[in-house]
Amino acid sequence: MAMNSKQKTSIAVILAGGAIAAAGLIFAGRGSGDGAAEAAPASGAHREAAAHGDGEHHGSPAGAAHDDAPAHGDHEHHEAGGKEEKEGHVEMTREQIQAAGLTLRVAGPARIEGMVSFPGEIRFNEDRTAHVVPRVAGVVEGVSANLGQQVKKGELLAVLASTALSDQRSELLAAQKRLELAESTFQREKKLWEDKISAEQDYLAARTALQEARIATQNATQKLTAIGASGNAGNARALNRFELRAPFDGTVVEKHLALGEAVAADANVFIISDLSTVWAEFVIAPKDLDRVRVGETVRIASTAFDGKAEGKVSYVGSLLGQQTRTATARVTLPNPKMAWRPGLFVTVGVTDSSAEAAVVIESEALQSDGEKQVVFVAVPGGFQAQPVKTGRSDGKLVEITEGLKAGAQYVAGNSFVIKAELGKAGAEHSH
Template identity: 55%
Template sequence: MSEKTKFDTSLSSSRQWIVVAAILATGMVGGALILRPATKPSQAQAQQAGHTESHAHGDGEHHGESPAPEKAHQDADQHQDGEHHEGEAKKPAQAVSPKTEEAGHGDKEEEGHVKLSPVQAKAAGIVVVQADAASIRKEMVLSGEIRFDEDRTAHVVPRVPGVVASVHAQLGERVAKGQLLAVVQSAAVSDQRSELQTAQKRLSLARTTYDRERKLWEERISAEQDYQQARASLQEAEIAVANASQKLASIGAGAGGGGAGGFSRYELRAPLAGVVVEKHLTVGESVAENTASFTISDMSSVWAEMNVSAPQLPFVRVGSPVTVRATAFDSSAEGRVAYVGALIGEQTRTAPARVALANPQGVWRPGLFVDVKVLAEESQVPIAVDAKAIQQPDGKESVVFVPTDDGYKAQVVQVGRSDGRLVEIKSGLKAGQAYVRDGSFMLKAEMGKASAEHAH
């Protein structure tokens, strides 16, 4: 065999291997396209297939200036003579054209935006309301204590010395005005009643004498001097009776004389209707005229007393509305400041103040500690939102979540005055604009999770 024949045979063998490699590469690309019909191959995959074909050429030629797939692939039915059919090679390149965006990477969410459907928002408890004008109230909380209404409280004392004969009212009992509380046997009362009785008898005698002398003088039988003397005696007897009666009335005792105890019986009666809150009498006990026997208070009204420091005095005025809340249990009542002291105590450096509270159910008991919330001032603001709506995701700027077409967006706002319930908005929201009142904390948490995922 000649050298020329050997060369032709070797060249034909090399071309056959190139054709086989090209067919295998084209088959691999076609299989990938069949298995993934819905997704275009990425640019990296197309480049890898192009490089595979490029390495499959045995003649060492470099085909094309770019590793793009449309220039790298060859026709599967390449001819023996090594011709390059460009028209046929472009078809598979168009089929594997890469997607311009990176595979698997969705649209980047806007920062501060949380996507939620209406169903998800309802499940999360999100409530949207409108920002509107409101009244911002500045309030102060003072510590106080419930006390008896001194205008409706009576401290009952015997006003005469004696010994307790019987007790008719018990501690905690509700009594009516004039009801019998206790009976005291008193010698002083007996003496005063005896004095009254003596004066009454003298008055009777003096009146009889006066009537006789007046008749005799009119008949010209006796002298006028006797008539004038009888009239003077009658007037003196009348004065003595009135004096003795007033003495008994001043101690709350009547003429007496009948029943058990006679002249010495002295009755203690309730000066007003109320509850017996204190009782210090027992049968057989000796009492003085100033012994504290009973304390009766009308509990339908009580006082809430508090101490006001000097800086707080300008805001606590008579007539200011207040809210009194018990510290021991859940109960509150509305009232007004009834009194503010004119002097500041030397030791406490505070002024006393009190609030009159209606107490029809007897809930407010003397000695109970309370918090008194005083309305110091009230101002109207054009835009205000609920305090729960204000969030600070970064710990600095205040934001309010506002609804969008597909969720909610954190909107930076500048806040002003607040009373703990409402917050003034100086900028960032318009009057009537919708905002998230309930559920803003959940949106803040979701926004924080989204920021953390983007950071990673």
């Protein structure tokens, strides 16, 4: 069919519009698909990242490390605190230090006298110890002294009734009467001889009798003095009364008699010792004999309590014992407070040498921590237990060979207070 020009023009316009629409649709479709494709990976990546983040946070090593970091830090902090306590760190304020009475010193160089130690034992001073015996047989009528009592010289210890004493006093009384008669006879014969009334022979006989009476009286008096009894009994009923008295000031350390008991003349009824001085006896091996000299000052330390004293060597044995092959030495030790009791084991320190040491502390500053020795050193906010190794010591000062430097401030007096605080902190941490 033939078309006119208008129809051709209309068809061309329609075809052109359709082409443009189709091209728009194709472009729109391509644009939408490309955006989705590009968005999908991004969205997927986001979801993957989120999932990965959650997974890593909950289960991955990185997430675990991240999550555990604070907990691990707390744990490490907790262990660190416990480790500091275990190593001996004690926090104390200035007020607490003053309240505890801690004495601080500075470690530094000093001269130390080397000591050689010997085991010893406190004994009675035998020069001031009396084994009291009655020196006359009798029966106990009274006991005045008790065990452990302090007595003065001449104080009454006991009273005995003794027939032997009665005989001796009777002998003295008879001798005194004969002496009175002899003196009277001598005076009479002397006057008669001077007046030429009697012969010289009678005068000489009277003089001889007087001298014999004096000797007899003196003899009877000396017998009573030898047993510690007085010649003047007071009355006839007291002729057998014997008073046993203390020979010097001291302490009754032994008592071996009771009321009504018959005792022999040589019975050891009391032991009295003057405990104001005691002996510290120790034994010396032959190789050490040249180190101990009479008159040398030594230091005595107790193994039972924190007691220390100084004394001088008063005796060094010149013979070795047949069984022990050692010599005995003795220190006379003042004992004003009666702290050194006989039977107490001690250590006797004898000065052997003297030398300078680079780092020295007071011996009371050392404290034991298990098998090691420590010194509490001042640090900011408190004290730290510092393990040390020791060298020479003279009982008062100790050389530090390792663990402490000169100039370090340490606790000298009452260092046991810090040790106690350290022990309490360790107990609380263990719970």
